[in-house]
Amino acid sequence: MHSTMCTSRLYGALVCGLLVAAATSGNAMADGRTLTAQDYAQAERYMAYNTKPLVDHAVSTVHWLDGAHFWYLDHDASGDHYLQMDASSGKASPLLDQAKLAAALSKVSGKPVKADKLGITDFRVAADGRDEIEVGGKHYLCDLKGAGQCVDKSTLVKTGKEPGVLSPDRKQEAFIRHWNLWVRDVATGKETQLTTDGVENFGYATDNAGWKHTDDAILEWSPDSKQIATFQQDQRQDGDMYLVTTQVGHPELQSWKYPLPGDAHITMIERVVIDVSAQKVLRLKMPPDQHRSTLCDDVSCGENGGWDDVKWAPDGKTLAFVSTSRDHQHETFRIADTKTGEVRTVFHEEVPTYYESGNGAVNWRYLPATNEAVWFSERNNWGNLYLYDLTDGKLKRAITTGDGNVTEVLKVDAKTRTVWFRGVGRTSGVNPYYQQFWKVSLDGGEPVLLSPEPADHSITMSDDGKYFVDSYSTTAAPPVTVLRDANDGHTVTTVAKADMSRLLATGWQPPEQIIVKARDGKTDLYGLMFKPTHFDPAKKYPVIDYIYPGPQTGSVYTYGFSPAQVDDQSLAELGFVVVAIDGMGTPWRSKAFHDAWYGNMGDNTLPDQVAGIKQLGQRYPWIDLDRVGIWGHSGGGDATADAMFRYPDFFKVGWSESGNHDNRDYEDDWAEKWQGLLVTNKDGSTNYDSQANQLIAKDLKGKLMLVHGTIDDNVPPYNTLLVVDALIKANKDFDMLLLPNQHHGYAADTPYITRRRWDYFVRNLAGDTPPKEYALKPWPWK
Template sequence: MRSIFGTSRLHGALMCGLLALGSAGGAIAADRTLTAQDYAQAERYMPYNTMPLVDHMVSTVHWLDGTHFWYVDHDASGDHYLRMDAATGKAESLLDQAKLAAALDKAGKHDIKADKLSISDYRVAADGRDEITIGGTHYLCNLKAAGECVDKATVVKTGKEPGVLSPDRKQEAFIRNWNLWVRDVATGKETQLTTDGVENFGYATDNAGWKHTDNAILEWSPDSKHIATFQQDQRKTGDMYLVVTKLGHPELQAWKYPLAGDKDVTMIERVIIDVPAHKVVRLKMPPDQHRSSLCDDVSCGEDGGWDDVKWAPDSKTLAFVSTSRDHKHETFRIADAANGNVRTVFHEDVATYYESGNGAVNWRYLPETNEAIWFSERNNWGNLYLYDLNNGQPKRAITTGEGNVTEVLKVDAKTRTVWFRGVGRTPGVNPYYQQFWKVSLDGGEPVLLTPEPADHTITLSDDGKYFVDSYSTTSKPTVTVLRDANDGRSVATVATADIKRLLATGWQPPEQIVVKARDGKTDLYGLMFKPTHFDPAKKYPIVDYVYPGPQTGSVRTFGFAPSEYDNQSLAELGFIVVAIDGMGTPWRSKAFHDAWFGSMGDNTLPDQVTAIKQLAQRYPWIDLDRVGIWGHSGGGNTTADAMFRYPDFFKVGWAESGNHDNREYEDDWGEKWQGLLVTNKDGTTNYDNQANQLLAKNLKGKLMLVHGSIDDNVPPYSTFLVVDALIKANKDFDMLILPNMHHGYAVDTPYVTRRRWDYFVQNLAGDTPPKEYALKPWPWR
């Protein structure tokens, strides 16, 4: 499901295990016996082995101010922390790494090495010391003399609740006992802001069902004096239950988890808190849905925050967008921070679902000119429109034509300029390659600032004068340059990736492939992985790694990556592995994305089948009689669906943590992509077309079902529905239950990965795997 699958939450998982049940019908007669050396060769291409072999690949940087940024430059001798001056293009050491490592060791962090510091955040504190974050611990370090570091928590005594820092960095807001508090960063003094928060009706609480954390969801005003947040009402929301496996009495886990079709779901009451006055101003409007214009949570970004709320620069008003339960109706509103008055400005209604961008909420509030930038796919593509806030009417289209604005990175209200990432806007370029543009609010053609036909990752300076551009393709390693944001000219080269050490292992990049979709017209893009010992005279079974969408696809990136999960590793064992973004996935046109709205059982499978058939016609070394499929989360759903819906085509499937029926998953996911639940007079529903258990009787091939026993994203009951149906249909199948594992498999990941390799080797290739090969622990997890 969404994040479930996504970017983040989803794919980072390559999973875990313990309990195996059952065995399915006749395996192919073994042809060859693989050795531990064969598996070791496959393991050479796992991410933890390939990533360290890429030198000088800088994909992200961290701006310190308008003219300085820091980054990590890795080579064979380790990680080097550097700081570049954008004005001169000169780089120097960010800090003395050996001195820092020694100081951290004295401070009690004994597992640190100077060449592998793993710093996640760095800044200069107000007193001039270096403020460094490693592994979630914040250190204050004085490296000017002998070198000394102290854990910041031992200097300023505060509670342990995670806080949201104010813009002036003097306060942080946090949740305690369902109420919102602030603490003074310098002294640790804590002040309670609200007093009427109670269990399941608390302030700023972070609970989307599939996600439930202690983080506070809020937006500070620019002047650091007000907080926009909500009181989240879950008092009528249904509960989810899981049980931890242990000796003795089991431990029950329970939390609020609304399901699709529930009469009562989570609601929010919007408030603005005057921090100095400790005053709560409740917005004068009915309770709102716990929804987002972008994702299936009110907080979509990795850094938290409340995406659909934007403060005015003067902190007197804020704009926000309300999303209906079914995501078909969006309402743009403006609130007065002093009295809570709310004005509705305009609406957008759509037939399927509305999204405000890809990867980021793209609308902006421009109160100085009484305007707003609004994102819409009304012409079948994601474009930006300028609205008049006085009358709620559109003034003009800011961008037009084919291709999508994916992320607005900056708006300069004075020069009336917008900088944005976009895809599909340059003819002849892979439509998934992100490029960077600027455009005027007052009309005119957008200006392309990154002309290279490659995928571009952009990090814009705080003042918008410069940006760092890291660009690459699947076969061309990353080049990172500093550029002028006005015209895109190169100011300095930051780093150029060197893959000589990687190539020495025999590594080869995946091949980009293009096939036709189910309609015979639309181009589909994907990646194909072949063994490094590929022999065109042989016939190879093919494995389809799948993630169906709708919020992401099977291909993580069309930019450079030394490993795409374990796709190359699996190929090394004698397979052709493909990942293909079928219709129903994002980044293309609205029609492409909407291809199977309301029929989630589609799962891109018609595209996957026709694509594999086309590849088999194109390449005689693909064996169309031996087709396997696997995926995690949404891909686990798709895998089981494929084995049931196309039982004569897919012979072997490995389904991990699948949301096999979205009535058993959190409400926002299914209700966005499938629609609100409707039950007919005969008891059938509009969700029946996506329920895997209703098709389980069709199974013919070998199917492994995998799930973590305490998966709080996709609870294991979703897989149990399919298990129950298979048993009642007298079908053989395999199952692997991972005790005390969540949606990602953590320390069990190597075990599950090896078992998956074994499953395809034995049942699809007809070979014999080595006995209990042990993959290394995954240090990068």
């Protein structure tokens, strides 16, 4: 559901293919091709690891060093180039001596490092003037101006290995050890214990959302690096999840706390503020809070950790936070006094379905200097910003109004009273999924569009709010990256213009953006369609629907440029038309659109998928509606099996990976947000029955493959086994593939599963014969 989903592919003899085709469709029998290894190699040409390196100067991410300088990675046929730009002059220069760094890293690591493939993930100038560089998860201090020497930073100071959260002044980092919170001095490695009463399953800052459980500490440092806001997390009465490894001899038992929907006891948090120098813990004067977020299904939503719904005042005297109810229908804005622990409730928002504070980031802000708060709400059916008075909790005004969503607030300048935000659907005639960039005053007035191009914009602002780097693209046009003035959006300089001529030379073609009507016959749905590069309009092509039903995201990875979206083009290359449609119930559109099937997760956007594909079949004579397949991972795996059971005469072949087939067997926060709290009726039925795939498995008619990792700690494999048990009891034929010792993402097994999935559709949907045991290239990260 939440972690990376990996794919799978392929399955023959000609006779077997024809027999399957006969059972599937008469059209398939007419083909009966035998595919070769060369056919599969042609498909593999369009995997991301082959296409992405062929796009030159596709700069999409930059890293600001200070208000006037940023560094970025540029790439071309000669390799990777690390550059830095002076925003005031618009001039770019090498970030560092790559040859000297490669030699130094090779020496310190004992492994050869290529100058054109350094793999730098972080860079900054250390206090002593050396360059601090992160490569492969390790931090090095490098003198590149002199002899060119690097030292592994971890060897300089002998200290614990627990992952830490760095303080704003970069002098300390906080970490968890034995359920208590500690800090270590970065320079000396000296460690100090801050809490002493943490015990097993009632520890400080612990990161356990059931589906996610790490050693990271969840906390927020005060701006002056003197205090820490965190919690003591009570899981002592939570239910356990169990998995076992596959090995010779006794298996290893893995167990951890994993609450489920309807459980009487779920994870709770007790909020605390810690004075670091005094090692004093102040418990806020309020009852325990739910382990919930205004945005996601963990209290830490972002990739870089942090506690999203907690904001410090600049002076550290107060702390604002939002409490979310178990069902996500009640949000309470509170302010705590960090000296006394007193908590004041300021205002409250209640919604009939679920509240979210944005898309991609928590959007509320705390402005203590003026006693105000910026608040995000979908109260007018769209995601807009509102200004509240923290003195009395009253609404002062709407900051943004009208149709279209504020998706992500990037910066609020309290002095100039300006908000910069990304938004969608706010410009008439522009694809409603294209992110654009705006600024607006806290005091009212129309928002100013700072990125006018009708494209998807990725934005990185400087810390001081003077500049932003804008990388914009469409599915057909690779990114143009420019430096812009944050006041009026004018272009200061061009950072890079992507060149995809090497990619086009392979025969690559962009997907086609499609628009179809939803189940209601009125609402526009957007999606992508992939056709073979050798497409022949005189032929009939089977259709494969790649699905992720939401509700937290959709089937289309991006409407911006991507040289490969999952493996949709590769699969199309084998003789299919592949579609991805963002149906109702997925985000980025109106609140009503997103709420379309709240409380009925068995919907899975399937009525929209069927309606959309039928329209495409009527629109294009080369689409064969008698041969429709479907596949997905996680939520898409759930939707795939659901489609095969609920629409057995429409979907003929399904490949279901790691599906959460019954959310009563998935972590509590996910389902209780989208389906509601579990209610059991007098007759034993529940409001969750409609989403349980095992209850309709008896309706299977087509070919279904079920795939799951045996130690999937996100969606436990028992979800798939519930469906397997029901299929057996219904005397249904099906296929199953279990991946020993694999998690929710399939890691080193990904190429194998990808190939097997290709085989499965080639054999069972197209009626063709795949080459035997074609070996896909191992993924680059393995």
